[in-house]
Amino acid sequence: MSVDAPPARDEASPPAADPLRLEHVTVRFGGILAIDDASLAVGAGHVVGLIGPNGAGKTTLFNVACGIVRPRTGTVRVMGVERPRPHRLTGLGVARTLQGLGLFPGLTVRQNVMAGLSHGAPGAAAGLVGAPASARFLREAAERAEAALARVGLAGAGERMPEALPYPERKRVALARAFVSEPRLLLLDEPAGGLGAAEIDELAELVRDFAGGERGRSVLLVEHHVDLVMSLCDRIAVLDSGRMLATGTPDEIRDDQAVVDAYLGVDVDGEDAA
Amino acid sequence: MDVPILLLAGTGLARGAIFAAFALALVLIWRAARIANFAQGAMATVSCYVAFHVTALTGNYWLGLAAALVSGAVLGWVVERGVMRFVDRSNPLAAVIVAIGLVMVLTSTLAIAFGADYRPMPAPFPREPIRIGDVAVISPYSLFVLAVVAVLMLALALLFTRTGVGLAMRAAAFAPEVSRLNGVRVDRMRTLGWTLSAAVGGLAALLVIPTELGLNPHAADLLFVYAFTVAIVGGLDSPVGAVVAGLAIGVILTFVTAFAGATFAPIAIVVILLGVLLVRPQGLFAAREARVA
Numbered sequence: 001m002s003v004d005a006p007p008a009r010d011e012a013s014p015p016a017a018d019p020l021r022l023e024h025v026t027v028r029f030g031g032i033l034a035i036d037d038a039s040l041a042v043g044a045g046h047v048v049g050l051i052g053p054n055g056a057g058k059t060t061l062f063n064v065a066c067g068i069v070r071p072r073t074g075t076v077r078v079m080g081v082e083r084p085r086p087h088r089l090t091g092l093g094v095a096r097t098l099q100g101l102g103l104f105p106g107l108t109v110r111q112n113v114m115a116g117l118s119h120g121a122p123g124a125a126a127g128l129v130g131a132p133a134s135a136r137f138l139r140e141a142a143e144r145a146e147a148a149l150a151r152v153g154l155a156g157a158g159e160r161m162p163e164a165l166p167y168p169e170r171k172r173v174a175l176a177r178a179f180v181s182e183p184r185l186l187l188l189d190e191p192a193g194g195l196g197a198a199e200i201d202e203l204a205e206l207v208r209d210f211a212g213g214e215r216g217r218s219v220l221l222v223e224h225h226v227d228l229v230m231s232l233c234d235r236i237a238v239l240d241s242g243r244m245l246a247t248g249t250p251d252e253i254r255d256d257q258a259v260v261d262a263y264l265g266v267d268v269d270g271e272d273a274a
Numbered sequence: 275m276d277v278p279i280l281l282l283a284g285t286g287l288a289r290g291a292i293f294a295a296f297a298l299a300l301v302l303i304w305r306a307a308r309i310a311n312f313a314q315g316a317m318a319t320v321s322c323y324v325a326f327h328v329t330a331l332t333g334n335y336w337l338g339l340a341a342a343l344v345s346g347a348v349l350g351w352v353v354e355r356g357v358m359r360f361v362d363r364s365n366p367l368a369a370v371i372v373a374i375g376l377v378m379v380l381t382s383t384l385a386i387a388f389g390a391d392y393r394p395m396p397a398p399f400p401r402e403p404i405r406i407g408d409v410a411v412i413s414p415y416s417l418f419v420l421a422v423v424a425v426l427m428l429a430l431a432l433l434f435t436r437t438g439v440g441l442a443m444r445a446a447a448f449a450p451e452v453s454r455l456n457g458v459r460v461d462r463m464r465t466l467g468w469t470l471s472a473a474v475g476g477l478a479a480l481l482v483i484p485t486e487l488g489l490n491p492h493a494a495d496l497l498f499v500y501a502f503t504v505a506i507v508g509g510l511d512s513p514v515g516a517v518v519a520g521l522a523i524g525v526i527l528t529f530v531t532a533f534a535g536a537t538f539a540p541i542a543i544v545v546i547l548l549g550v551l552l553v554r555p556q557g558l559f560a561a562r563e564a565r566v567a
Contacts, residue, residue: 066455068455086451086454086455087457087458087459087460089457091457098452102455103452104449104452105448106447106448107441107445111444116456116457118438118445118458119456119458121439121442137438138436138437
């Protein structure tokens with residue numbers, strides 16, 4: 001089981017093997033209880049979906065996992081490290097996309113993707129004195145960025161500015177930046193937002209290709225597009241008003257009456273799903 | 275009246291190059307930390323005092339220049355790590371108030387330690403113009419200033435465009451949180467921004483002081499005012515804007531001083547500043563969204 005309340009774990013591997021494990025996390029913003037005793041684990045090689053209505057706390061939980069939001073209580077382990085700071089994530093093999101685009105407006109597309117390799121850049125001193133290691137890093141980072149851009153179908157766009165691209169292509173740039181470091185855990189925050197049906201299909205292919213390309217690669221996907229989540233994910237967790245409402249396989253979630261009432265609505269097999 | 279146009283243009287460009295370098299120091303901090311560093315002038319003056327004493331002790335101007343760079347970098351590091359890092363970022367006025375406090379502390383300390391008298395600072399090259407025939411063209415010192423600032427600009431351009439740390443600094447300047455998630459040590463980039471900025475500011479002040487009355491605790495005050503105007507005119511986010519606006523304002527002020535008198539120079543600066551703020555408040559070279567960010 002990949003998504004689970006920790007005491008009920010039934011998989012053979014020890015908890016430390018999970019790339020991501022949040023246990024009994026509570027987050028308060030002033031007087032608002034944003035996350036209420038929620039637990040979530042993403043096992044190695046699993047694609048896990050996190051769904052829920054607007055304001056359920058999905059992005060907050062993402063931010064807890066990334067070290068951006070500090071939980072009031074609970075434990076957070078990412079790639080076996082207790083509550084790593086955000087700048088350490090890529091070094092640990094974790095990449096994240098943001099709900100918006102999160103691209104750097106003054107950098108070219110290639111430079112935006114290269115920024116995903118910043119954790120491996122030589123130190124400031126090497127850069128300041130123009131050490132060969134710094135030039136070598138840039139050369140290799142540029143090559144890897146081009147490969148990542150080609151992977152998302154943007155070969156040849158490296159010299160362009162992100163703002164000159166259509167929105168769906170900018171989404172791909174953000175995805176290429178997440179891919180470029182070859183992460184073992186990919187955190188995708190609403191990657192289908194603003195995309196059309198054909199583009200969502202292409203996105204699903206890219207994520208499938210990533211997760212299936214190498215054993216042990218994991219994905220945590222926050223998304224409102226239920227069809228995409230159902231088709232991509234092995235396990236799904238449903239968050240509602242900060243509480244973990246249900247976890248299970250896509251079929252189990254479809255049949256969960258509490259989830260239907262709170263989020264999915266009726267006729268989950270068809271286009272009426274939320 | 276025989277107007278030495280070439281000489282005025284050369285002198286103006288050299289003056290403008292110094293404005294540009296000092297404005298670039300302000301832009302570096304703005305991009306790194308979103309702080310308008312009102313203490314830049316006072317910090318640069320400290321570097322000049324270090325340079326002054328090193329030059330006096332060793333008799334070597336170049337050691338003094340190196341000392342200005344190093345002491346500027348150290349002071350920038352200390353100010354960021356020891357003071358600015360602890361300033362409440364959610365309140366934009368907090369950093370301004372702290373910077374003004376820093377000006378008072380630094381200038382008072384300099385005055386207590388060294389007195390308020392002007393001390394003449396030597397220039398490493400003559401300030402008398404080179405003549406081609408009967409035409410005064412440019413002074414060796416102005417040529418030296420232009421060369422130093424050109425090397426400085428080139429080095430900074432290479433740093434920002436050809437190194438990993440430059441890419442990280444640019445990324446951190448545009449979007450700190452996203453940068454963090456991509457492995458950038460944003461705090462370190464901020465410190466590096468302050469360190470570089472203070473070194474550049476110290477160098478710029480060292481170049482201007484031999485052309486002014488001399489060194490005293492307020493020697494860089496006017497340079498700060500001009501350079502701040504340059505940074506606003508060019509766009510606080512734009513290094514290119516700082517360079518272009520610096521050179522332009524340097525030339526304009528030199529011609530205004532020559533034709534209308536020195537008292538009109540500050541008026542010209544205010545007119546330029548008001549004009550740009552009215553027509554293009556984000557600065558001539560900055561993107562609108564960048565200034566708001």
